[in-house]
Amino acid sequence: EVQLVQSGAEVKKPGESLKISCKGSGYNFTSHWIGWVRQMPGKGLECMGIIYPGDSDTRYSPSFQGQVTISADKSISTAYLQWSSLKASDTAMYYCARGVDHWGQGTLVTVSS
Amino acid sequence: IVMTQTPLSLSVTPGQPASISCKSSQSLLHSDGKTYLYWYLQKAGQSPQLLIYEVSNRFSGVPDRFSGSGSGTDFTLKISRVEAEDVGVYYCMQCIQPPITFGQGTRLEIK
Numbered sequence: 001e002v003q004l005v006q007s008g009a010e011v012k013k014p015g016e017s018l019k020i021s022c023k024g025s026g027y028n029f030t031s032h033w034i035g036w037v038r039q040m041p042g043k044g045l046e047c048m049g050i051i052y053p054g055d056s057d058t059r060y061s062p063s064f065q066g067q068v069t070i071s072a073d074k075s076i077s078t079a080y081l082q083w084s085s086l087k088a089s090d091t092a093m094y095y096c097a098r099g100v101d102h103w104g105q106g107t108l109v110t111v112s113s
Numbered sequence: 114i115v116m117t118q119t120p121l122s123l124s125v126t127p128g129q130p131a132s133i134s135c136k137s138s139q140s141l142l143h144s145d146g147k148t149y150l151y152w153y154l155q156k157a158g159q160s161p162q163l164l165i166y167e168v169s170n171r172f173s174g175v176p177d178r179f180s181g182s183g184s185g186t187d188f189t190l191k192i193s194r195v196e197a198e199d200v201g202v203y204y205c206m207q208c209i210q211p212p213i214t215f216g217q218g219t220r221l222e223i224k
């Protein structure tokens with residue numbers, strides 16, 4: 001069974017750094033791209049970028065280029081999304097997805113002073 | 114690529130049909146012959162779930178009351194007979210070229 005398990009909810013202060021994770025199982029981790037999707041409170045879905053875990057080739061959506069870093073460690077079948085300096089506007093639910101078909105359960109990130 | 118869904122909300126009596134339109138600003142037909150248009154349903158408090166892939170193919174476990182059609186830049190998701198469990202927000206998505214983009218979402222409620 002394909003599963004994507006994301007790390008737990010985070011509460012952070014503005015300016016802090018953060019790295020959340022998405023662990024894949026039940027399939028060959030390098031055979032599908034992993035995407036990260038943001039959903040701000042009460043809003044729609046926005047793709048932040050995708051990574052091909054086999055070679056770590058990463059494509060960022062223009063709105064998120066330079067704002068976040070997407071990475072992957074294929075040895076442990078895990079993809080990451082990280083921020084170096086969080087803002088209140090980063091408060092959102094973040095989903096990872098395996099290609100188009102399977103999604104993680106989401107990680108809620110709250111940034112508040 | 115901009116994805117535009119209509120309507121943005123829909124109220125349907127159980128047992129009646131429903132239809133959602135999705136238009137893309139560029140053709141989603143790839144040179145490999147596939148059309149990279151997908152439909153998702155996000156129920157309250159849940160992750161999005163894939164309903165339809167490549168325009169018209171139902172994903173595993175999706176009831177046959179859901180169907181997708183269209184080509185090029187115009188696509189439609191139809192529910193033949195709406196049930197209470199179909200409540201949520203429906204999104205179309207394209208991944209023919211980065212960045213992947215979603216429609217604004219269509220909220221389906223039951224009358």
